[in-house]
Amino acid sequence: MKKKRKNSKKNSLKYIVYILLLAIFSLSFFIAGVYIGENTNKKSLQKTQNVISMLEKKIKNLSNQLNQNNKNLYNLPSEIEDYETAHKHYKKTKPPVPVTVKLKTKKPKLVIILDDVSFGYQVKAIKHLPFEATPSFFPPTKIHPNTPVYAKEFKDYMVHVPMQALAFAHPEPDTINTDWSYSQIKQRIDEIKKWFPKAEFINNHTGSKFTADTTEMEKLFKVLKEDNLGFVDSRTTPYSKARDAEKIYHIPFFERNIFLDNKPDINYIQNQLKKAVKIARKRGYAIAIGHPHKTTIEALNESQNILKNVDVITINQLYELKTKNEK
Structure with missing residues (x-):
């Protein structure tokens, strides 16, 4: 992903800054030795000071570049980018109208899912939220190998399972594609189930192409039924076939209502939360998807007043309520 490449560039710049700082310290000790020595070489001293001055300028330039990278670190979250791509791709086709499912509750329920969870600092931030959010972990890769360990907390x-997008430059390893056979999908989901044995739901990371493919979604839902897993449709395309597949296999199933952090802006995120609360009050529940970005976490921490009229619950708790309603 673009974010990974920027993170890599950011880390490289940090290492360069550290190396240059070490060089300055070493040269400073050398200058001290020159001053103490009886036979001070003024030319050598001047040359060393010039080198230090040059290194300091490089550090300043690199620091400015690093700060700029920090400002630009936020990219449009992949699910949202994927959704916008799908809208453009199908712009001449009228999307199907989502089915509205209501839930009878004394107090409206809101599920806040945070996608792309990969690292310890994200886990810590989610656990410190003033309500119980639902983290959705990437399957482990070389870049984020410890997600099954973090999930145990x-x-x-x-589990945030990567699925094929219409156009996405940096897909995750082992992204489920539309040319996969049933056995390939089965092997992948079985592997995920072993990594995350307590998971009851998965949702799609990207997936605008895969989830719009009827045949592939039926294969996937058949596997999910066999593995006792439910599916939360991230709705990265308005043309998802997930609901059609659910009618055949009848697995636990929900759909995303709102993306929270299309923009890295606290006011925007909180306005999206207000929309989610409005849907929850109308239908009995709503599902909002965000990401563990710094701005998103900050916005959620400052939204107690917005959320005071709903119960924020996990996706598992929502399914339990839905099951009771249907009895």
């Missing part, structure tokens, strides 16, 4: 969590 939560009673309820999901």
Whole structure:
């Protein structure tokens, strides 16, 4: 992903800054030795000071570049980028109208899912939120190998399974593609189930192409039924076939209502939360998807007043309520 490449560039710049600082310290000790020595070489001293001055300028330039990278670190989250691509791709086709499912509750329920969870600092931030969010962990890769370990810190969590997009430059390793056979999908989901044995739901990372493919979604839902897993449709395309597949296999199933952090802006995120609360009050529940970005976490921490009229619950708790309603 673009974010990974920027993170890599950021880390490289940090290492360069550290090396240059070490060089300055070493040269400073050398200058001290020159001053103490009886036979001070003024030319050598001047040359060394010039080198230090040059290194200091390089450090300043690199620091400015690093700060700029920090400002630009936020990219449009992949699910949102994927959704916008799908809208452009199908712009001449009228999307199907989502089915509205209501839930009878004394107090409206809101599920806040945080996708792309990969690292320890994200886990810490989610656990310190003033409500119980639902983290959705990437399957482990070389870049984020410890996600199954982090998942154990939560009673309820999901797995964020990469699926093929219409156009996405940096897909995750082992992204499920539309040319996969049933056995390939089965092998992948079985592997995920072994990594995350307590997971009850998965949702799609990107997936605008895969989830719009009827045949592939039916293969996937058949596997999910066999593995006792539910599916939360991230709705990265308005043309998802997930609901059609659910009618055949009848697995636990929900759909995303709102993306929270299309923009890295606290006011925007909180306005999206207000929309989610409005949907929850109308239908009995709503599902909002965000990402563990710094701005998103900050916005959520400052939203107690917005959320005071809803119960924020996990996706597993929502399914339990839905099951009781249907009895």
